[in-house]
Amino acid sequence: MSTKPTKEQVEALFGKVEEKFSQTTLGKDRWYLIAIPTLIVFVPEHGATLYTYLINKPEYSTSELRQALIRRIREALLECISIQGVCKPLETLLGISQIEREEDKDYSFSRERWNVGPETYQRGKDWLNTIYKHNQISTDDAFAAHKDITFVNYQITYGFYLSDMTILGPIETELVTLSGIMIQNIARLTGWHLRGIRRVGVSKEDVELVQQCIELIAKFGNIKLENIPRVDDIEHEV
Known part of the structure; x- marks a missing residue:
């Protein structure tokens, strides 16, 4: 959008994404895991709008349920750091923290005992x-002359961020x-x-429906997704 969208416009977008996602078999409580990493690219401040939109639903009617929700939002934002950088996820979480009620805050620490080492490498x-399965060999080969990147990939991006399934499971992480x-238009x-x-x-x-949800948000943010493959294009590799 040429100007910053309003709360009402963003909430209308959420309704469209939620409706589209409901056509999948993935359940009704995962659509916002698409909204988080896409929305924060262009309007991180509306992460607070997403949080408010969600906690006003009957399925988050108690503090315990809202604490479980914020754990999932926080984990999604933590994973976003590994693929989008630190600033926008932090801005999003700061906005949410300003409107959280004290009784809804969750003080758990999912990675309190994490250390770099063999176990982290193995998880990654x-x-x-x-x-990646057999394709990982060619990816490692591509970085053979860039061992720092391989280290970060195994120990940090995957070992620290993306392989921790204590809050979000494999499908949710993907x-x-x-x-x-x-949403970054990386084909x-x-x-x-x-x-x-x-x-x-x-x-x-x-x-395919997940991709259509992402495209709804990209269109809303005037983000062009060019030359991005579709699931049919890669199906023969699965």
């Missing part, structure tokens, strides 16, 4: 092997990852994660 490797990459990695989300069990039909 296991998750990479899940979504929803965040795919959405966060596609190659979008293809890799269209393939990856298929490999964790999401049907081809549901992946």
Whole structure:
């Protein structure tokens, strides 16, 4: 949009995305995992609007339920740091923290005991092997002369951020990852994660609907997604 969207316009967008996502078989409580990594790219301040939109629903009518919700939102934003950088996820969470009621705040610390080391590397490797399978060999080969990138990929991007399934599971993590990459109009990695989300069990039909949800948000933000593959384009690789 040429000007900053209003709260009402963003809420209307949420309704459209929610309705589109309801056509999938992925359940009604995951659509916002697409909205988070896409919306924060152009209007991170409206993360607070998303939070308010969600907690006004009957399924989040108690503090305990709202605490569970913010854990999932926080984890999605943490994963976004690994694929989009730190500033916009932080801006989003700061906005939410300003409107949270004290009784709804969650003080748990999911990665309190995390350390760089063999276990972290193995978690990263296991998750990479899940979504990349045999393709991981060629990816590692591409970075053979850039070992710092390989270290970050295994130990940090995947070992720290994306392989922790204590709050968001494999499908949810791939929803965040795919959405966060596609909204940046990165064709190659979008293809890799269209393939990856298929490999964790999401049907081809549901992946197409997920992409349509991302495109709804991109269009709203005047973000052009050019030369981005579709699930049919990568299906032969799955």
